[in-house]
Amino acid sequence: xxxxxxxxxxxxxxxxxxxxxxxxxxxxxxxxxxxxxxxxxxxxxxxxxxxxxxxxxxxxxxxxxxxx
Amino acid sequence: xxxxxxxxxxxxxxxxxxxxxxxxxxxxxxxxxxxxxxxxxxxxxxxxxxxxxxxxxxxxxxxxxxxxxxxxxxxxxxxxxxxxxxxxxxxxxxxxxxxxxxxxxxxxxxxxxxxxxxxxxxxxxxxxxxxxxxxxxxxxxxxxxxxxxxxxxxxxxxxxxxxxxxxxxxxxxxxxxxxxxxxxxxxxxxxxxxxxxxxxxxxxxxxxxxxxxxxxxxxxxxxxxxxxxxxxxxxxxxxxxxxxxxxxxxxxxxxxxxxxxxxxxxxxxxxxxxxxxxxxxxxxxxxxxxxxxxxxxxxxxxxxxxxxxxxxxxxxxxxxxxxxxxxxxxxxxxxxxxxxxxxxxxxxxxxxxx
Amino acid sequence: xxxxxxxxxxxxxxxxxxxxxxxxxxxxxxxxxxxxxxxxxxxxxxxxxxxxxxxxxxxxxxxxxxxxxxxxxxxxxxxxxxxxxxxxxxxxxxxxxxxxxxxxxxxxxxxxxxxxxxxxxxxxxxxxxxxxxxxxxxxxxxxxxxxxxxxxxxxxxxxxxxxxxxxxxxxxxxxxxxxxxxxxxxxxxxxxxxxxxxxxxxxxxxxxxxxxxxxxxxxxxxxxxxxxxxxxxxxxxxxxxxxxxxxxxx
Numbered sequence: 001x002x003x004x005x006x007x008x009x010x011x012x013x014x015x016x017x018x019x020x021x022x023x024x025x026x027x028x029x030x031x032x033x034x035x036x037x038x039x040x041x042x043x044x045x046x047x048x049x050x051x052x053x054x055x056x057x058x059x060x061x062x063x064x065x066x067x068x
Numbered sequence: 069x070x071x072x073x074x075x076x077x078x079x080x081x082x083x084x085x086x087x088x089x090x091x092x093x094x095x096x097x098x099x100x101x102x103x104x105x106x107x108x109x110x111x112x113x114x115x116x117x118x119x120x121x122x123x124x125x126x127x128x129x130x131x132x133x134x135x136x137x138x139x140x141x142x143x144x145x146x147x148x149x150x151x152x153x154x155x156x157x158x159x160x161x162x163x164x165x166x167x168x169x170x171x172x173x174x175x176x177x178x179x180x181x182x183x184x185x186x187x188x189x190x191x192x193x194x195x196x197x198x199x200x201x202x203x204x205x206x207x208x209x210x211x212x213x214x215x216x217x218x219x220x221x222x223x224x225x226x227x228x229x230x231x232x233x234x235x236x237x238x239x240x241x242x243x244x245x246x247x248x249x250x251x252x253x254x255x256x257x258x259x260x261x262x263x264x265x266x267x268x269x270x271x272x273x274x275x276x277x278x279x280x281x282x283x284x285x286x287x288x289x290x291x292x293x294x295x296x297x298x299x300x301x302x303x304x305x306x307x308x309x310x311x312x313x314x315x316x317x318x319x320x321x322x323x324x325x326x327x328x329x330x331x332x333x334x335x336x337x338x339x340x341x342x343x344x345x346x347x348x349x350x351x352x353x354x355x356x357x358x359x360x361x362x363x364x365x366x367x368x369x370x371x372x373x374x375x376x377x378x379x380x381x382x383x384x385x386x387x388x389x390x391x392x393x394x395x396x397x398x399x400x401x402x403x404x405x406x407x408x409x410x411x412x413x414x415x416x417x418x419x420x421x422x
Numbered sequence: 423x424x425x426x427x428x429x430x431x432x433x434x435x436x437x438x439x440x441x442x443x444x445x446x447x448x449x450x451x452x453x454x455x456x457x458x459x460x461x462x463x464x465x466x467x468x469x470x471x472x473x474x475x476x477x478x479x480x481x482x483x484x485x486x487x488x489x490x491x492x493x494x495x496x497x498x499x500x501x502x503x504x505x506x507x508x509x510x511x512x513x514x515x516x517x518x519x520x521x522x523x524x525x526x527x528x529x530x531x532x533x534x535x536x537x538x539x540x541x542x543x544x545x546x547x548x549x550x551x552x553x554x555x556x557x558x559x560x561x562x563x564x565x566x567x568x569x570x571x572x573x574x575x576x577x578x579x580x581x582x583x584x585x586x587x588x589x590x591x592x593x594x595x596x597x598x599x600x601x602x603x604x605x606x607x608x609x610x611x612x613x614x615x616x617x618x619x620x621x622x623x624x625x626x627x628x629x630x631x632x633x634x635x636x637x638x639x640x641x642x643x644x645x646x647x648x649x650x651x652x653x654x655x656x657x658x659x660x661x662x663x664x665x666x667x668x669x670x671x672x
Contacts, residue, residue: 067425135487
């Protein structure tokens with residue numbers, strides 16, 4: 001199963017990864033706030049991830065690392 | 069023994085620069101410094117690693133200089149007054165990034181497009197900054213073809229030593245004049261430049277050449293540090309020549325072609341029993357303040373001879389603390405004062421205070 | 423388990439200062455990926471512009487020079503003429519490259535200066551707060567075209583790729599976009615080729631990257647990417663405008 005990790009404190013909550021995800025398993029965690037004061041992106045269901053790295057491809061801030 | 073050759077002033081600068089290890093020249097055509105660029109165009113392609121590039125503008129030329137200076141190599145550009153105005157942006161960035169480089173200004177009359185005849189009316193621009201922000205250039209003023217060569221080498225050495233741009237401030241007469249000149253035949257020793265961008269080779273942290281500091285405390289610190297270096301330059305690098313100043317009662321101050329004219333006038337004054345002397349600043353930044361201050365203790369008048377409407381006269385007045393009258397003897401717009409005009413000014417000064 | 427995607431080595435750890443959703447970050451990453459893949463970080467020197475990317479010198483791990491507004495290609499020319507074995511790139515915005523620095527752009531291209539130019543076109547001046555750019559679209563509302571860009575007084579947008587490809591000098595001119603995964607992958611290829619060309623001494627390579635500015639366009643990051651598809655790309659068609667190596671291969 002692919003592994004996706006977020007360097008959460010770098011996230012600006014722009015949501016480009018959320019729209020890019022073909023499995024729609026990414027969300028902006030509105031209930032959380034990171035060091036920068038943004039609500040960061042997170043994965044809702046790791047088991048559905050196919051490791052396509054579309055999220056990381058569209059992330060402007062190199063928040064996401066994908067392993068497969 | 070170094071060879072002695074007959075050369076135009078502009079060509080002497082070019083050859084001296086090459087011998088000082090400057091293998092990169094960028095310029096844009098403008099009268100009356102064209103011989104310099106033409107000489108570089110002929111010589112550089114014949115030298116290993118030599119680069120001559122005619123830039124699309126003065127602005128591009130000075131920024132190419134900025135690029136080469138960033139790599140730590142000796143580099144120069146040359147122009148004349150209107151072109152040097154265009155270069156001011158780049159000069160400010162070079163000063164702000166603490167880079168050594170040589171800018172040659174073979175001055176012509178202004179303002180605006182002005183004319184193509186000799187002038188010294190870029191004194192303020194050269195010595196007071198020229199572009200935006202707090203900075204100085206080391207400004208050297210040759211008064212012979214020999215000095216065109218000697219001061220070129222010195223300008224590169226000083227620029228490297230103090231990590232700041234240097235300017236050779238000549239004029240159309242100096243540029244066009246032919247005189248015998250002895251050129252150095254040995255390459256100077258280059259100092260290490262660990263700050264230069266040459267590629268990290270993955271061996272060190274990246275070097276950054278930059279003048280942007282958005283935090284005002286940091287920017288202030290760079291300004292203070294730079295001015296500490298400038299204070300060293302003012303302490304160590306003032307250069308001037310005195311002629312018959314020991315017992316002088318009238319002091320003439322002039323540089324470049326004006327100094328040559330003034331020297332003749334001083335000789336004539338001495339013949340007629342007037343105790344005149346000459347201070348010839350070779351650096352106008354740093355300005356020979358102490359020599360002027362000393363002259364103010366034993367002279368009754370100081371005459372500033374300039375090819376401008378009176379610019380250096382302000383530095384003389386400051387340095388002499390206005391202890392004695394400071395007067396102007398000048399021509400402008402490309403005209404050069406005759407020795408007679410200077411002699412008359414000396415005579416008037418000598419008589420007026422008796 | 424193998425890493426499929428991670429931050430390239432040629433980027434430093436400094437957090438990017440760009441606004442949320444600004445695609446400058448993607449373009450930085452693509453440049454760094456190209457540097458990593460070609461193994462050239464140790465000999466690369468980048469030139470940062472004036473504009474939003476002014477602090478790019480903090481983000482790339484290679485040696486960096488900060489240039490005056492629009493002068494990056496002239497500075498890069500100096501760097502390359504001094505160090506012909508090094509790899510020199512500029513990273514410039516539309517105001518920098520297509521307005522104040524137009525002369526430097528055109529002349530470095532016509533000299534076929536062996537440098538790589540990354541041109542970020544987001545149709546606006548971002549850093550100064552959203553003024554009209556040379557590439558702002560007809561009718562586009564900005565701070566200095568509050569009634570929309572009126573082409574009868576402000577002139578038409580400049581298409582840099584089309585303009586430069588009329589010159590005999592340049593080696594490679596291409597326009598890409600970073601508004602979706604497919605386009606980002608295309609952009610990655612073009613940027614890598616622009617660096618490869620320099621490694622192979624082929625000459626001036628420019629990649630125009632259509633980028634977004636959600637903040638100054640007044641849109642969400644997502645809407646900004648759609649606006650690129652709907653408005654920008656029709657005016658600035660993507661593609662390779664000049665490729666001397668491809669022509670030679672024919």
